[in-house]
Amino acid sequence: MATSRFFHGGLSDSESSSSSEDYSTEEEELEEDAQAVDESDESESSEESDDDNDDDDTDDDSKLEANNAGERQSRRNIFTRDAADEDDSDEDGLRRVVKNKKDKRFEEIEACIRLIENAQKINDWFVISQEFDKLNKLVTKVGHGDVVPKPYVKAIADLEDFMNETLSKEKTASKKMNATNAKALNSIKQRLKRNNRQYEQEIAQYRSDKENYLLEPDVEEAPVVQKSIPDGPETLDADDDSGAYSVVTRGGKAVQLTTESIFKHLKVIVEARGKKNTDRTEQIRTMEKLLELAQTPYQKIRVLIALISTRYDLSFGVLSYMATDQWKAAEKELNALLRVLEDNPSWVIVENGDEWEDDEKTPPTPGPGEVFKVSGSIVSFVDRLDDELTKSLQNIDPHTTEYIDRLGDEAALYRTIVRSQVYFERLAKAEKAGNIGDSLNRTIMRRVEHLYYKPLAVIETMEGGSYNLLTSESSSEALRSGLQQQVPANIVQNLCSYLYKNDSTILRTRAMLCHIYHLALRENFYQSRDMLLMSHLQENIHNADITTQILYNRTLVQVGLCAFRNGLISDAQSCLQEILGSGRVKEHLAQGVGPQSRYSTISPEQERLEKQRQLPFHMHINLELLEAAYLTCSMLLEIPAMAAAGSSPDMRKKVISKTFRRMLEFHERNVFPGPPENTRDHVFQAANALAAGDWRKSSDLIQAIKIWDLLPNSDPLKLMLAGKIQEEGLRTYIFTYAPFYDALSLTRLSEMFDLLERKVAAVVSKMIAHDEIAAALDQINKTITFRKGVEVSRLQTLALALSEKASGLIELNERVYEQKSQSGTVGGLQESSTRTGGGGRGGKPRTEFAGNAGGGRGRGGGRGRGGRNAPFPGGERASART
Secondary structure, three states: OOOHHHOOOOOOOHHHHHHHHHHHHHHHHHHHHHHHHHHHHHHHHHHHHHHHHOOOOOHHHHHHHHHHHHHHHHHHHHHHOOOOOOOOOOOOOOOOOOOOHHHHHHHHHHHHHHHHHHHHHOOOHHHHHHHHHHHHHHHHHHOOOOOOOHHHHHHHHHHHHHHHHHHHHHHHOOOOOOHHHHHHHHHHHHHHHHHHHHHHHHHHHHHHOOOOOOOOOOOOOOOOOOOOOOOOOOEEEEOOOOOOEEEEOOOOOEEEEOOOOHHHHHHHHHHOOOOOOOOHHHHHHHHHHHHHHOOOHHHHHHHHHHHHHHHHHOOOOOOOOOOHHHHHHHHHHHHHHHHHHHHOOOEEEEOOOOOOOOOOOOOOOOOOOOOEEEEOOHHHHHHHHHHHHHHHHHHOOOOOHHHHHHHOHHHHHHHHHHHHHHHHHHHHHHOOOOOOHHHHHHHHHHHHHOOOOOOHHHHHHHHHHHHHHHHHHOOOHHHHHHOOOOOHHHHHHHHHHHHHHHOOOHHHHHHHHHHHHHHHHOOOHHHHHHHHHHHOHHHHHHHOOHHHHHHHHHHHHHHHHHHHHOOOHHHHHHHHHHHHOOOOHHHHHOOOOOOOOOOOOOOHHHHHHHHHOOOOHHHOOOHHHHHHHHHHHHHHHHHHHHHHHOOOHHHHOOOOOHHHHHHHHHHHOOOOOOOOOOHHHHHHHHHHHHHOOOHHHHHHHHHOOHHHHHOOOHHHHHHHHHHHHHHHHHHHHHHHHHHHOOEEEHHHHHHHHOOOHHHHHHHHHHHHHOOOOOEEEEOOOOEEEEOOOOOOOHHHHHHHHHHHHHHHHHHHHHHHHHHHHHHOOHHHHHHHHHHHHOOOOOOOOOOOOOOOOOOOOOOOOOOOOOOOOOOOHHHOOOOOOO
């Protein structure tokens, strides 16, 4: 072929060479056959001309000539059938030429170069930009070996000169080019410069002798001794003499890897990062061989940084995650990088390190006490490794063995996090890397997030395993001195305390929430409650990011469960009310996406973000357990309150749990209630039995709930619930039948509810002290004497309510007048009344954890916002809406 001089070694394997020989053999046979046919045609045509000139031809001669023409046509079809199809042949009977793939590619390159040259004549940079991208793809696919096509070098060199000329003219031109053309020019400017850096030597050779450049034959370097594997993407062979490797790429390009050329190959790989049609798997295999060839610490550090980054590039997109084998390889390489840094304290990786410009030379070896900073980020590698494990756990079915196997990799990740923390602590102590505090804080936070939700036994196992493995596999004294085996009960507190002192960002907030969660998990309710109240997180948690709001909701729910396990029913209901009463428990705890109704729909983008924020299954809080605890607490508080309300319209308005009331009304609509089938059925049938006075049946139904068996101490919990049901049954009975009794015997009540007389007297005394009943307790005679009040009619009740509202309106007008006379503005009044009002309208703010009646009663009788279902002072909403 005429263009074969531009490409040498284009198809290196035996398969491609045999195909080229087949093509040449077929063409030679076709040419010989066509030549034979042409010679016969010429001789026969001469005979035909002689016969035409002869006047004495007979009819027999004409018939013979027709027969000869038919035979010639049949012979031509035999010889040309394989060369060209009859339907695709030209009108003149010319045959198509069969070309191999390489020649076709070269013709496409020449056509693309001609289009670029034509576009340069009319200054059409939009077409130039498109054809330039197409040209690069063609050159990549053509498989040209070590020699770059000279027409391609000429085209990109001339294009760069033309671009520089255009840019200089554009600066001084009075009339600027149109927006589309200018945008295309700016787009190709950076791409062309970056592309031409790879061919600086070839471009310089062309510019030194433009006239004779294309006439010089291409010279290919001496081939490297190698073994070709045609089925694989590349071949890596070791050179026995020099210890180097030779790489054979897909295109047949042979590249020799040596210790001296490590940085050169790394530079090419790094520059190709992010480009289209980049084979990252091939780059990873090449860097693995470079790592084997690396000898100095600097070479190992540079190769490992590039290798880990390339592995992370294999997974892109928020919904995809790294393959398990690639993740484990990245984890091992990150540990190898930390091991190199531990053994060589003079080399430090920091985010603002200086890049070594001259990769042809080895950087100087740091002297005693000197530090050479390499650009990189260890904490980013740790964060990405942790995120990839979390994404894989989010996407794997949690009910399979694959999830269990993948969860086992958390121990290896935790060891890497601990090792990184020790490395950053050493840098911070030696002050070798400047401000390293942010990286250390982020690493400690990652460690806390892997510990705070685990029981002490699991924490002890993780800590012990990490300490033993790190001390055994590493001989570095720096690692051994930095590792300290801490007490599992104090490790979360110690890590969080460090963040309290040394961080002022959102990490401090997250550390406090994790600490509170961990305390609640260990049954320290009062300590966790006090920390949550003193932190004032409920006041500004809505300004935090979504993940922190989810962590706040999880912490609040865990505090409520802790109160429930300790028998603090009112506090437990207050904490669980905001989350469980919203109807969107899954969304608030990031444990799933709830069902969508026709009134509330989310966009696909929002749904994608919701799925991205989901927690792995092993971090979930059991939703059925939460519902059972919340409904049980609501039952123990609502049933006595409903009995106390009676027929009073004011008392009916006092609702502790609207969710429980609504579900109870729906359950009572069933005409034929069957036996309980789930947790809700057990609770609501128990509520009906408690309201009817059958506390034994109510206790049996509550204790029959199977979800209690998931708790570590289920038997003491069931006994606690039975005692609470007895007490609330007693309160419900007194509220219901007090109007019909003048006196009640404590002994009789003790027998009815199977309680000690001392316990009955304590419950009744508390009810009298809280003004829940109008009665007196006679401890000598062991009786309760009820005081009968004047029965108020319906008209009198409405008159009292109207007078109370009128009194409140008068006091409000008086305060407005006083403020206007002092400040002259209504705005000042509103601000002052808001500050002094506290929990109610002009009343005192509540200071306890959960109020019993309200946030505070003002002078005019106005109710405050706080109530029994308010977990914080002032009745502020405690959940973070996500």
